[in-house]
Amino acid sequence: MYWNGHMGPWGWFAMSLTTLVFWALIIAAAVFVARSFKRDRAAAEGAAAPAAPAPRTASGTASAEGAETLLAERYAKGEIDDEEYARRLAVLRGHAAGPAPP
Structure with a gap:
């Protein structure tokens, strides 16, 4: 050069x-x-599309239906097992988790 x-x-x-x-x-x-x-x-x-936020009621809290939907999605993805799903679902629906007392 x-x-x-x-x-x-x-x-x-x-x-x-x-x-x-x-x-x-x-x-x-x-x-x-x-x-x-x-x-x-x-x-x-295992990233997918971001999850949509749970529906909210007029008071601004997440509705029980939205929480159940989110819980079902987590169960379907395998993030939680059968027992945890049943326990959390019972809590959301206002029932005691586990077997009923005698």
Whole structure:
């Protein structure tokens, strides 16, 4: 590129173009790695669409139906087992959990 200490116009152009391509590749690789990690983490967590918030009553509290729906979704996803589902459902419906006393 250098000829007697001077760089010609094509040398400057080639050097500038090479630098731009180099940095574009570095940035593209960083974006690719970041998206790959994000995709892997989402797949590991079993991420789906974000859950819709529970319906609310006029007083601003979540309705029992919305809470039961959320509980059923957690049970369907496998986040809670049969016993915990039954216990929490009984609490939501106002019944004591477990067997009835004699």
